[in-house]
Amino acid sequence: MSFIWMIIVGLVAGLLARAIKPGSDPMGWIMTIVLGIVGAMLGGFIASLIGINADGGFTGLLFSVIGAIILLFLYEMIVNKRRV
Template sequence: MHFIWSIIIGFVVGLVARALMPGPNPMGFILTTILGVVGALLATYVGQAMGWYAANGSAGFIASVLGALVLLFIYGMVARRR
C-alpha cells in the first residue's frame, strides 16, 4: 500500500511542479509521476546531506515540489540547448 501512495503523491507533486513552472511542460501521466517521485528523492537526499532530515526521514510535500521544480528547470535548460 505504501508503494501505491508513493505513486499517487508523486503524481500530485509532479502536477503542482508543472503548474508552478512557467512555459509549456508537455508530459503524460507516467512522466509527471516520475518527475514527482524523483523530485521527492532528490529533496530527501539533499535534505539528509545538509542535516535537515534524519537518516531514515523523508522530505515533506513542499520540499518534494521544490525538488521537482529543480528537475524541471534542469530539463528545460537541457532541452533548450538542442
C-alpha cells in the same frame, strides 16, 4: 511507504511543480509521475544535507515539490539544447 502511495505523492508533487514553475512543459502523466518521484528523492537528499527530516507530511511534500521544480528546470535546459 508503499508503492501506490509513492506514485500518488509523486503525481501530486509533479503536478504542483508544473503548476508553480512558469512556462509550458509538454509531458504526459507518466513523465509527471516520474518527475514527482525522482523530485521527491532529490528533495529528500537536499533535506538531509541541511539536516531536516522530510520523511512525510507537509515538509516531505514541500521538499518533493522543490526537487521536482529543480528537475523541471534541468529537463527544460536539456530539451531546449536538443531543439537548437
